[in-house]
Amino acid sequence: MVVPVFANSGRAYMIVMIAHLSDMKLALGVDHYIYGWVFFGIVMLLLFWIGSFWRQDEAPQSTRPAAAPQAAAGARGRPLWLAGTAVLLVASLWPVYAIWLNERPLPEMTALQVEPGGGWQPAAAFTRWTPHWVGADRQLRQSFAQAGNNVLLELNYYVTQRQDAELINSQNFMIRQKDPAWSNIGEKIADVTIGGASRQVRQAKLRGSNGQRLLVWQWNLIDQRPVVNDQIAKLVLATDRVQLKRDDGLSVLIATPYLEGEMDAAAATLARFAADMQEPIGRALDQVNGQ
Known part of the structure; x- marks a missing residue:
């Protein structure tokens, strides 16, 4: 012993x-x-x-x-x-x-593009907040609007896990420490319903110095399956690498503004957006990795 x-x-x-x-x-x-x-x-x-x-x-x-x-x-x-x-x-x-x-050399990749679904249309940026995800091989940041609702979508794609370019990294976070413009006033793993299916997301409530509030959901897609727990994500990626499989991964982050006391409406907007964009994001992931 x-x-x-x-x-x-x-x-x-x-x-x-x-x-x-x-x-x-x-x-x-x-x-x-x-x-x-x-x-x-x-x-x-x-x-x-x-x-x-x-x-x-x-x-x-x-x-x-x-x-x-x-x-x-x-x-x-x-x-x-x-x-x-x-x-x-x-x-x-x-x-x-x-x-x-x-x-090893990285494979050829196309740009990361998403064709919106469910009536969502590209729109002008509504927030200056920018999450901090490092080393992504492909990134997409786009705002969308539908029926007066605005949602920010940010995708960070890692074609393979390597030094300074990892899906699960301590340097990936929603707000920098001591950020003068934004504060994280509440973060947790939340149980939500997307497209009729129950799943988990990493949920954060952000508050800007300009008074804007954002509700943020984040999760990872590994082998086209949503994963929130970092330890499980690392285990899946390590297993794929040992088995000589693809160890690529995608971080999905969506955010919408909300007013104090109207969290449920903001969560419903994110759930609807996530359901409408689930297939378009899957197709974009297939295209960028050559499938």
Whole structure:
């Protein structure tokens, strides 16, 4: 029990320090799993090596020559070293694989365009608020209007997860810290109904220094499925990467202005917009990634 506890503590400390010393550029995304596997392989190799000092050799039979026990002990020790070497080699493959993924050329992509549905039409911008999503390979920011309702749509598409270009990133947020123009007055995971189906969104209420209030919904699309939980999203993306599948993802963010006491009307506007734009966004995602 002692070794696993100290080894896991060392692994966590190593990942935190790598992120700190690299100015929050390394060990923030899928690569922190890779570093963990390398550390795990090294610890296992050390355990095998230390355990070899306490191995119990069988007593030699009296009919064998004197040199036979030493030869037998050497033969039994070789599989141990072979196993340890194999573990280390397998663990060392992950950094090489990660480097290859980060250095491979990106596929050709078209511009991210959405044909509005449900009677929504492109409109002039109604807010100066801009969310902070970094490293997107394709981005679309467009305001839409219908029957006097205004909605902002921002899509950020990541064709593959790599350093400084990750769908799930601590640098992706709705408002910068100490933003002089905007305040986040309430953020939570909300249960909503979109197109007759229950799902979750990340909901935020924003207030501007000019008095404007915005209701914001955000979620991610991975494998065309909505995901809100960051840990689940990272797990799905890491699994896709290990299985040599596409690890692309799309952040969907919609916002509409509201008056104090009229949250329900604003939520209904966002729900209707999300339902009307669900298929157009899916088609846009298929086009940009070449499907």
